[in-house]
Amino acid sequence: MAVLELPQWTALAPALVFVATALALFVIDSINPHTRNRSLLAGTTAVGALAALGVTVWFMLAGVGTPTAEGGLGVVELFGGQFVVDQMTLFFTTVVSIVTALVAVASYDYMADHTYQSEYYSLIMLAATGMAAMAAANSLVTVFIALELASLPSYALVAILKDNRGSVEAGLKYFLIGALSSAIFLYGISLVYGATGHLQLEAIADNLDGADAYGGLLGLGILMLIGGFAYKTASVPFHFWAPEAYEGAPAPISAFLSSASKAAGFVIAFRVFTTAFPVEATTAVIGIDWTTAFVVLAIVTMTLGNFAAATQDNVKRMLAYSSIGHAGYALIGLAGLSADGGELVMGAAMMHLFVYGFMNTGAFLFVALAEYWGVGRTFEDYNGLARQAPVACAALGIFMFSLAGIPPLGGFWSKYILFTETIGAAGTNGAMLVVAAALVVNSALSLYYYSRLVKAVWIEDPIGERDALAQPIGLYAAIVVAAVLTVVALPAFGPIADAAQQAAAVAIG
Amino acid sequence: MMIEALLAVTLVGALVTFVAPNRIAGKLAFAISLLPAGLGLWLFSAFDGSGNALLEGELAFESRVEWIQIGEYTVSWFVGLDGISLPLVVLTTILCTLAIVSSWTPIDDRESQFYGLVLFIEANLIGVFAALDFFVWFIFWEAVLIPMYLLIGIWGGPRRKYAAIKFFVYTNVASLLMFGAFIVLVFSLGDAVTSFALPEIATAMLEGGPEAFMGVAGSTIAAAVFVAMFVGFAVKVPVVPFHTWLPDAHVEAPTPASVLLAGVLLKMGTYALLRFNFTMFPEQAEAFAVPIAAIAVISVIYGAMLALAQTDLKRIVAYSSVSSMGYVILGLIAYTQFGVGGATFQMVSHGLISGLMFMAVGVIYNATHTRMVTDMSGMADRMPVAVGILVAGAFGYMGLPLMSGFFGEYAIFFGSFGSGRLPYSQVFTPLAMFGIVIVAGYLLFALQRTVFGPYHLETDYDVGRAPLHDVAPMFVLLAIIIALGVAPELIFEMITDAVDPILENGGEL
Amino acid sequence: MDVPIEYFVLLSMALFSIGLFGILTRRNALLFLMSVEIMVNAANVNLIAFAFYHGNLTGQVFALFAMALAAAEVAIGLGIVLVLYRNFRDVDVTVPTTMRW
């Protein structure tokens, strides 16, 4: 129980490691301005991310967050409950740090000839810090600050290719929608505060009954909070930034945002709604079960995402829409909360976000590789890549089939367990049956466009001649690691499932 | 552990082949595939099981390990063989070995990947028949899609992309439907079930049956689930009207893929029908007996009529598969020992015979590069041996006595004619039997036009005798077919032993 | 304190709506930014008013945080507007439409 000796604040170690790495990068940059020493910078970033990962895993194993009843160290509360470190925190921190590490390694090649190396990496680290903080935030204050801490660097990262119109346009749209959304979010917070007089989540929950008079106010506030989360998780109707941002941003950043940032968005959503707005109590006040909103959002989001993805020509954009679709899947986790076994649905959603972490990252990193090769952006441009780069394309096949939920890959478990639990929840909440049906339709459709990409690289013959393709070490390493993780996740899914389900159970309490 | 060994050998072999140089891939894959084939025969000789795997039977080579906990349900790695699955496993191993040999000639591009995929598909097929936990079974069931998609897509004919995607999406949608239905069943079984182990679920079904779920009465649930699962499997079988993916897939697939598709993949559907619908839902099966029998008869006659209209040899065989599968359905719904046993026997027998047919057609195609009946005549003049085998196979398909096909069909007819469970069985059976006339019609018509008559060939290739390694596998198949035709008891005994418990649940002995 | 809380809420809602209106109508990036600021300040008004109403300081403190973050946001925003101008020779947010559908 080594953790016990440490002071409480060390529970935030993962976030601290991130921020430390960011500062280290600044130091390096200030010692040697405009350094192009990529291996040093990317190395530091990767090491930092892996360190954070190591710490997180260590905490998990040490039993941080595991209820003391089960021999764990119990949930660690910091700063009067402004931050909390429990299994959910660690679970999502794991996702964030893994993705960050992969992205850092991949950027080593992708950003090779970029002018502002150290800024790039330190921004990534700061964003990661924000996300780690989101995972731990336990008060609307910290939630908002962490959210902004994650968002602001992201804006910059998306637009970092200053002379690339796509990047800039992406950055602009991302920023504008983001600003609008955060304004709405902030206003929502203010309303909730008004209704309950508190910002700390437990406190809000305790004071819900006092807010009877302001049911409408509270309801509006909650709805605005939902808006804020919807923006962060790229869910309808706050998703409009996503396709452009993902398409225009540097591919590693797209991976970073669509995996880590999305996961972080979900963790705050999970935490706020499970802790601050317990279903029955809230329903009593605002007169309606807020899961209804998520049912609608989930269905609309997954449908819109998949249908729009089906007919894309640009691979990156297809992946962008598909990530909207997956946001829809994950939203089911919140939609099912009012039903018996809601914690199982949420757990399934968390598993999905976990696996999605590396399979989606891997997919975007393959796009990064393709951009590195300069083969072009459309499906046709990808034709016949498998003949020249079988390993990378095999990895792509793994990612695609895993995203489609075809065994024997990690994506299978998360998707089908989600499906299973959705049906289970339907037992007490009929709306979930509609969700399940939508899930079937959408995954069938998703099958079409995922396999379309596999078809392009494996089946089609290349249009015209292509000269030999380089094998950038960093990108390859990242992709292969992601692929291996995706495959290994199938047999080794037991721990993931247990962790997610426990975390969900504890969070709901 | 023998089954694990079988799977491991095949999977490792697949990996090895995948990275092997193209030059030796074919021979290497053959050498590797001898291991599972030999192992399969060993299993056959060492088989010591009795009874039905789902109904408290004595399993052979059983092994069970807890894997994943989903809510209160346990998923465990649970495999074992009984008299129904063992013959199919052996069939798979043998057919795959022969398919590999038969593809030495036609496959001349990306060999290592091709043979790797074939071995991969073999592993999954073995898994499908050996698995006894729903999730394990479903993983293998779905995992078959990936290699088959690629086999058709990469090495297929002109419209291969369309065929591949159609096969992929169509069958997967069916699987989703079936999966959802089954999960509903599991949840509606309530506390009676705590794992996804099929025996447990079967017992719960037969003893308690589903409780009300989502406010729907248990009996309604059972009926709905039965129908949904029947449809889901019907696509895989396929039976009219869900058959349209089959001819496309067959026509475009390369010979060995067709061999496996017709030889084993279709059997997955009927096998699943037997395992799930007809083992777990005896009452519903009886309730729906008439419509199902009607579907069976329609499949037989309609499929045969379609075959009659074709001019592409592969399409002919493909549609005749639809027709033959109709017999199997009829035998299953009859619920007599000869009916169900004969159906199971017919699965094996049809696997061998249709495999033989596709190989023979493939050999002719290798030489002529056409499969159009109208493009050739008098092939017997140039390739007497291959044609001789084709004719033998055709007569096997027509159910010539002393070949396995005859026993399969005879047992089904006999079993269904006397069935007390199937109303109007004395009407349905003769109707279905008329298929044996039509099948003779279109096969002989095709033979007359292609292999007999004066030699003529539209495409300008000089046709000579087929190489030994093209003909040898067909001889092996022919030998097995005749052996099973002369002494069906070789496997019929163990089949009936495994079938009896099914019949005891409302069936008749 | 005799100004009823409702007035503050109405005021903030008015501000919020004005900001929103601005966002929907203005095409100039800078005006877009300002509108966002107005919305944020609407929220701040709320926070402070409610802090007063509830008699705890949480809201006021948070308002300070919010302002700081808003400032940071504007900083990033201006940076993006700069590169926007550099690439598109315009600060009209409706100009960049190279990516759509």
Next chain:
Amino acid sequence: MEGLFDYAPAIALFPLAAFVIALAFGPKLPKKGAIPGIVATGGSLLLSLAMLAAVAGGEEGYYHETLFTWAAGDAAGEIGTDAIEFTFGILIDPLAALMLVIVSLVAFLVHVFSLEYMNAEGETGLPRYYAGLGLFTFSMLAFVYADNLLMAFMFFELVGLCSFLLIGFWFRTRSAPSAAKKAFLVTRFGDYFFLIGVVAIAATFGTVQFAGEDSFVAAAAAAIDDGGQLFGFDAETWVTITGLLVLGGVIGKSAQFPLHTWLPDAMEGPTTVSALIHAATMVAAGVYLVARMFGYYALSPTALAIIAFVGGFTALFAATMGVVKDDIKQVLAYSTISQYGYMMLGLGVGGYVAGVFHLMNHAFFKALLFLGSGAVIVLMHHEQDMWKMGGLKDKAPVTYYTFLAGALALAGIVPFSGFWSKDEILYDALIVGLEQPLIMAAYAMGLIAVFFTGFYTFRMVFLTFHGEPRTETAEDPHSVGWAIKAPLLVLGVLATVAGLANLAPVAKLTGAEISFLEYWLDGEYGGLEALTYHSYHETVPFEEGAIGSETTTMLLGAGLSLGLALAGAFTAHALYNVPSPTRHTEKLGGAYDVLRSNYYQDEYQVWLAEGLTLPVARAADRFDQTVIDGAVDGVSSVSLFGGDRVKRIQSGIVTNYAALLVAGFIALLIVLGFLGGWFL
């Protein structure tokens, strides 16, 4: 003697071995596999004769042994039984023994004949030919001594396969494969009903044994006695139904109307094949099957009457068609159909002995005639048109006289074998017919057919052998060797004297004990009680009448048929036995076209296949491609179109995004607000 029976399996296995050898090593062997064939069939012949002796000599007098279980399982038979075994077994009783001898003898002779007929021509694919013959002989012999219905069906099918392969022997032509296909398909159509019958009988009685306590015949008899219901019919009706279903196979194989159309086309095969398969043995399989399970048919007067009527009708129907054929083999083909009609007639009226008797005689004289025609074809350098022949009498005496013997037997001229058997059939038909109008009609048709038989037979003889040679090939024909002559001589003798086996009329007149075949089939020398003539005769429900005394009836019938036969012969003599005969077809007028085109039987059957079934199939295919598959593709295209529309809302203009975002938010707000009642 009993020990001999243990060698019974070898009777069939010898030819099987020959088949394997010919297939595997044929090309390397001298004579391309003829030798093993001859040895094997010879062996079978000797063993069969031994069986004959064993049946005659043994105290048990029959052999009934189950060799191995093909498949066994549980099945709820309609009556009681709950377990069923499908086995391979051997049943050798007088009938089977007799048939074994006939089959193996003809097969042996045909093999010998082939030595010259086939090998001489430098024919390719001879191993295939001998393999085919071997496989056929195996299947036929196995069929003959099959002890149960299913086994019988299986080998019934196999002989069909062999017939397909051998008819299609010259596969490089267009006509042969087509004829082979037709033969298989038409018989298959019959076998479809046969198989239903087998399945039905098995499902009803839980057994398919021909003989013994647990035979389905016994079970059926029992069922009829206690008058229960079988599958919703009363027992006798059900027996009739199943019996008729099985009869479907018989009609197909024995080329009875309306499934006779394949046999004439089957003449595309080598003449030896026609002799062995399409005259003497395989076609006999149908009739033999009826005789084999005669006890079953005996239970159902309806079935018997139908058999008799079909037989009589076919006899006349085919004979008339034979009258106008020019191809010597065609004439023989139609006469074959007609003769099997007689056998059906005989069995149908309960004349078990008569039927079997004619079966035997026909095997001899028809094989003789076919081989004879084969010899003629050799003489004529593969010319089959009788109008191109003539005057071969002096140039090929052996062929001529043997052929003549066969012709006399076929025409039924006393004292040749054909006369005795045919006359007996007609007599049995007559005596039953006197009581049963339907049978009387059948008898009448059979009687009229006698005239036509006599006519076309001698038309054939005269056109072929008499008169002046009408072509130069007929001037100096190719010579034939011993391998052709020997079989002709053997069969010639048999055709002449085989009648002695059962001189029933003489016996009746003189009271001498000389109707040996009857005693033989009656189990006097040994056999199973249940399968004897008298036990059948008791079961057969027909009562018999007579014109005056039995003897007068007999003499009357005999005289009538003999007279008609002679009349036919003399008509032929008058018309064609002239130096240069001419076609007298114009005398027939319109009837000629009808006969020439075989009553348009082929036309409508071909129409059924190609005019009806094929278009329907094409329509089904179109339906499948457009409607069913269209629906599948429709779903995908619709969803893709939907996707294409959905993505349009991503207009690329950020202000619109903001607007849509707010709109969406407000929509959500309104919905939830109303549900939650926030606006109150």
